[in-house]
Amino acid sequence: MEQAQRRNPWAWIPTLYFGQGIPYFAVLALSVVMYKNAGISNFDIAFYTSWLYLPWVIKPLWSPIVEMFGTKRLWTVVLQGVVGVALALVAFTTHLPGFFQLSLAILWLMAFASATHDIAADGFYMLSMSQKEQAAYVGVRSTFYRLANIAGQGGAVALAGVLIKRTGDPHLAWAVVFGLLGALFVLLCAYHFFVLPKPAADVQARLQGNPFEEFFGTFGSFFRRDGIAVILAFLLLFRLGESQLLKMAVPFLLDPVEKGGLGLDNTQLGVAYGTVGVIALTLGGLLGGVLIARFGLKRCLWPLTFAVHLPDLVFIYLSAYQPQDLLLVSAMIAVEQFGYGLGFTSYLMFMIMVADGPHKTAHYAICTGFMAMGMMLPQMASGAIQEYLGYHNFFIWACLSTIPAFAVTALVKIDPAFGRK
Template sequence: MTALHSASASAPVSDPVAPPPVRKRHPLSWVPTLYLAQGLPFYAVALVAGQMLKSMGVPNEQIARWTGLLGLAWAFKALWSPFLELAPSRRMAVVACQVIGGACLALVALALQLPMWFALCMALLALVALASSTHDIVADGIYIASLDAREQAAYAGWQGAFFNAAKFLSLGGLLILAGELERRLGVTSAWTTVFLLLGGLMALLGLYHVRALPATPRVAAQAGQNVQQSVRAIGATLVDVIQTFFARPGIWAAILFIILFRAGEGQIQSIGPLFLRDAREVGGLGLSTSEVGWVYGTVGTGAFLAGSILGGYFTAWLGLKRAMPFLIVAMNLPNAVFWYLSEAQPESLPLIAGALGIEMFGYGFGFVGVILFIMQVLASGSYQAAHYALGTGFMQLGFVLFRTISGDIQAALGYRDFFVWVLAASVPVLVLSRFMRIGPANGEPSAA
């Protein structure tokens, strides 16, 4: 998961009437911390939880299934995003999401001490996912409502940088710390410490944002509407958004394309880190928790960011229609490095890091393809933001579906054949891309 498909995938609530400025807060006093707080629970659920479960001895198929299902919160968040207009204060809604998410992360640490720890952890992480996906919507709404177009562009880099800083902190710092603590304190105590730190950090960010975030009054209050009228109006708008989205020509082919686009990546992102941790006797590479943290938190993150930037420039230069086959190949062909690693089982950590850097670079380079496809083909007309949110919801749904089944497939095939299967899973979207109409039709983008 990245800044592109988390920070951009919501339908943010925007104010048509700007509140009267009292004392405008400098964006650098809240934009970096807001998007750090957006990224931390996302990566805690999507990545850190899987490494914790692996250390606790949970089988791969259960890790993939349950952490995959938690991603449904981000897939369906567009459905409740319009109703967040009813929040009396966006600032306090963001703070509430941060504090609730932080409290649930801290409770995960306590749940690890109990006999039914697995069920309790999954329930608490589900609450973290709901709080985090809701936070995405309201946080993006604050960003849009508080900054003009020039400021939005100026601080977009800070937005993306600190969302990815959360990934670096989670996969780098916290995973490395977990590995060191596992050696000194044992597995349970190590991960208890990590989740207490995550919970405490989220709580501190929430307390800071009570005063740091700018205030943006809700639309219903400005219009003088009561809650019942607002709910009816929002519900009617949501129905119209969904109807117009599915009325688009070729919409089902476009949805299938979006879902299949992440078929290989969804499985690699789930099983790849577990493969690195598993013992060599069962086909893994036998890396420690700390070594996985070093590889993904440093080389992997840097390669992904470089790939994302270059992929954007490449697509702008060539145009999305001509670039799309290259983007699909770039996103999927580097997955062959996992097959190579499973075949050769090298022991050199720099070699392993270099191979994973190639995979993450390709992932970042190719991922811009599906984002731009949704923007240019599906997000047009009167409901651009809402249709974009629905499109990215289907994108996340595809990721969740393939991630959820990946553990069972890997258990059945073994690592080597599983990585061959992942490469084969990328072929349908490449074939389907030849039939996708990418570009304007009758004055409006269409899917087919």
């Protein structure tokens, strides 16, 4: 902790979470656009790319290993190198026979490395900072995590759009994009090797007995905590509506007007959703972190719950009227994304609160595993639901699916002082 305090958090938190965001958005967002450009159906895109969430769902199964062997810093740096290589390998699949299957396989393996990196990086963050500092910087980490989204869904998608227009070959365009992302990630790996602090608390866990007993004891201590049923319900249901909307937003924006979409091209998508939208989301995340640090999670939870869900209504409007004014579309997406960024900070801090304790790295990983499950399962069905209902009715369904989030918010118990200590 002492060494971490001597290293300015601004020197490593922005790049650490920017790096954490690149493979996540490459796996779960860029893949959607890439496969849509390649002519893959909405059903196949939703079903198969949702399976890519699996490593984040089951990562708690090996999260104790990250605590038991090595330091969080070492795990973080090594896995960043692995992810950089995997990103480059995706580029080599784009012109191969069976591109869809091969690229999915590499993305799935990269997702395992990325999920493990998340365990180590989040543990490193919590070990390096006090609770109040964690609350103060939660908006910063969320901001730079989302800036990776701008680099991906904004810059990378727009670059792919330009290359597609110039070459007429979406496979070549995406090969260039993933190759550049791989090179960028290798550079981040090298930077973190030298810059990440070495907090005194970041040490290999000392085994008190049988390693298997330690391993399963870590899980047992999580599931024996008071109110665990409500905690799990909150983690699984808080994003039920948002998860479905998120998976179908890009296909909706890209599909032609006659199919119920808005007919944007990749460049317009990169501007409206990947740049303007993510900037709004980033600003919302920063404000959410400031509010929680100032007032505490308990006082902020209900306002931020409304903030994350009510703006979903803009997609009902967009699907009903299908406006062709890019400025209007961008503005409405900005409203939805600002609310999402603002409200999602409460979800992040809830997970930090639940994980607080002697096994915080593993327990936080368990929380994020349930978060990923709450995203994966609804998203797997979202493509089939959308194709059955059409875009407009699908977005009405997605908004109705937010009702359980308000129910579980009413049930959770929050320490009034949490986030302010």
